[in-house]
Amino acid sequence: MTNLYLPRPTAGDVVELILEDHRLFEDLLRQLRDATADREAARQALADVLIAHGEAEEQEVYPKLVRKDAIGTHEAEHGEHEHAEGNEKLLALLECKATDTQKFDDAVEELQKALMHHIGEEEQTILNPARTDVSEAVRAELGTSFAAARNALLDEGPGSVANVRRIVQEAAAEGKLEDDEDE
Template sequence: MTDYSIPQPTSGDVVDLITADHRLLEDLMRAMRDESADRDAARVAFADLLVAHSEAEEDNVYPKLKSKKVIDGEEEEHGEKEHAATNEALLKLLQAKGTDTQKFEDALEAVAEVLNHHIGEEELSILNPAREDAPETTRQELGEKWLAKRNQLLESGAGSIDNVEAIVKKAYDDGLLPNDDQPDE
């Protein structure tokens, strides 16, 4: 994979669209592991897609599936916590100078571990039930809303280090990430 442009469809079944993004994220992780690839370009595309994808899910998909009783609040919160953990790992990947260092390799493997776990869980506990329990019209409507938000975030450079730092800080502030370093307030 040498072209790291991210497709920006405008409609489709939200389950199929999210799953397609999961496969693209996995492809971009493979590219970042490949020393003959443009690893930095893959990292930029990966960061933009990861942030746009998860932010759009939290804004548009999880709340709607919860309101339709396809998932419960626990699954929604668990997904949000996993997004926060992935963003925290992504921040370390973005902070790694260059792509030929041990710090980059370690950060990439940390992102891969958290993200692969999340993708597996999300496909099993959120997307499979959505495919079975949400009507096709709801999945199409969610697909359009999710893509509109995702594509807008992609255009705005959602994976910039400054934006990821702000997202991670907010996750700590909201209690989505354990804050072992700060005393209880």
């Protein structure tokens, strides 16, 4: 299996770091849709960075933005709910045995829908207030803590099927996936 390069910034404006990951997700999704790409490498890279990114946001970014009154608890909880939904779609993708099947293509499409929805909402309802209501110094401090948490998680290989399954099961137990029946 080819390992794709995943950038590991150590500092920067948290908004820019999150946006860079969003563009990386989009690139990896493009590779997953491309039958000539190394889909297995793209799947593993996306799994690792998506889990590390979401966990780091929930640990380091969302709570601090709530404390700074940039976002409300509703926005933070909604972001966590959407992370859980994306992780559930990621698990379905990871459970596909082959990368050249209709099941795989369908799983990529479902993950893409969930991810693009979340990216759009997060950029509007969380990152915009972070830009306007939080000082550059605080965004830089958040960037450093986000990057450190993200990189530490990446070192653990967080995108394994077993770990993603555990995260999805925890989210379900916490009620973060309860709205699925309404869809």
